[in-house]
Amino acid sequence: xxxxxxxxxxxxxxxxxxxxxxxxxxxxxxxxxxxxxxxxxxxxxxxxxxxxxxxxxxxxxxxxxxxxxxxxxxxxxxxxxxxxxxxxxxxxxxxxxxxxxxxxxxxxxxxxxxxxxxxxxxxxxxxxxxxxxxxxxxxxxxxxxxxxxxxxxxxxxxxxxxxxxxxxxxxxxxxxxxxxxxxxxxxxxxxxxxxxxxxxxxxxxxxxxxxxxxxxxxxxxxxxxxxxxxxxxxxxxxxxxxxxxxxxxxxxxxxxxxxx
Numbered sequence: 041x042x043x044x045x046x047x048x049x050x051x052x053x054x055x056x057x058x059x060x061x062x063x064x065x066x067x068x069x070x071x072x073x074x075x076x077x078x079x080x081x082x083x084x085x086x087x088x089x090x091x092x093x094x095x096x097x098x099x100x101x102x103x104x105x106x107x108x109x110x111x112x113x114x115x116x117x118x119x120x121x122x123x124x125x126x127x128x129x130x131x132x133x134x135x136x137x138x139x140x141x142x143x144x145x146x147x148x149x150x151x152x153x154x155x156x157x158x159x160x161x162x163x164x165x166x167x168x169x170x171x172x173x174x175x176x177x178x179x180x181x182x183x184x185x186x187x188x189x190x191x192x193x194x195x196x197x198x199x200x201x202x203x204x205x206x207x208x209x210x211x212x213x214x215x216x217x218x219x220x221x222x223x224x225x226x227x228x229x230x231x232x233x234x235x236x237x238x239x240x241x242x243x244x245x246x247x248x249x250x251x252x253x254x255x256x257x258x259x260x261x262x263x264x265x266x267x268x269x270x271x272x273x274x275x276x277x278x279x280x281x282x283x284x285x286x287x288x289x290x291x292x293x294x295x296x297x298x299x300x
Contacts, residue, residue, distance in 0.1 A: 153165070263289060
């Protein structure tokens with residue numbers, strides 16, 4: 041974490057591990073969103089929020105806005121400051137970063153809420169985040185980006201497997217990418233990355249279930265309209281919405297008749 045901070049603020053030569061605290065959010069509001077990394081620097085003077093993205097999306101700005109709001113909420117609780125008193129609260133200045141592990145292309149170095157979502161209009165709230173891409177430097181941020189790119193290459197070769205993870209670690213150690221960390225914590229890194237595979241599979245299953253649920257709902261709505269029209273038999277309707285069984289169509293017909 042200290043190496044990360046000094047990469048972003050090389051001018052702060054007095055920074056030590058003791059001046060940095062992790063304030064990463066576990067979840068936000070009811071969506072169970074969580075941010076990648078939050079760091080409070082030096083006696084509550086500077087919160088850093090960093091997000092890692094492998095796929096380009098400006099929607100990250102909306103998530104950062106939620107993360108920032110929640111981070112300030114927790115900060116006020118932690119420092120025992122009330123927003124309902126007349127005394128002005130003390131609030132640290134934030135820095136927002138996106139670490140993009142894909143190819144830069146013509147992507148900007150900074151993205152903002154007003155420009156990306158409101159065509160540059162003057163809006164009452166603004167969020168700006170600096171975007172960090174792969175560079176020629178050897179700092180810890182750039183090593184992380186390279187590590188992610190090597191991992192993507194290995195995943196294409198070996199799929200979401202332990203072999204892909206171990207090959208990534210082996211290649212990066214040979215190329216002196218995060219070598220010290222990978223040597224000392226290889227087993228931990230493998231365990232963490234394998235758990236990410238599990239989480240990714242869970243999310244894929246979740247979204248697949250959501251898609252199936254929405255598709256089924258749409259089929260039911262279509263069949264319901266046909267039944268209400270009364271021009272087609274259930275057998276004919278079944279041909280237009282084959283995803284619905286005859287039993288389900290009969291139940292739907294009974295519901296329509298009852299409402300009528």
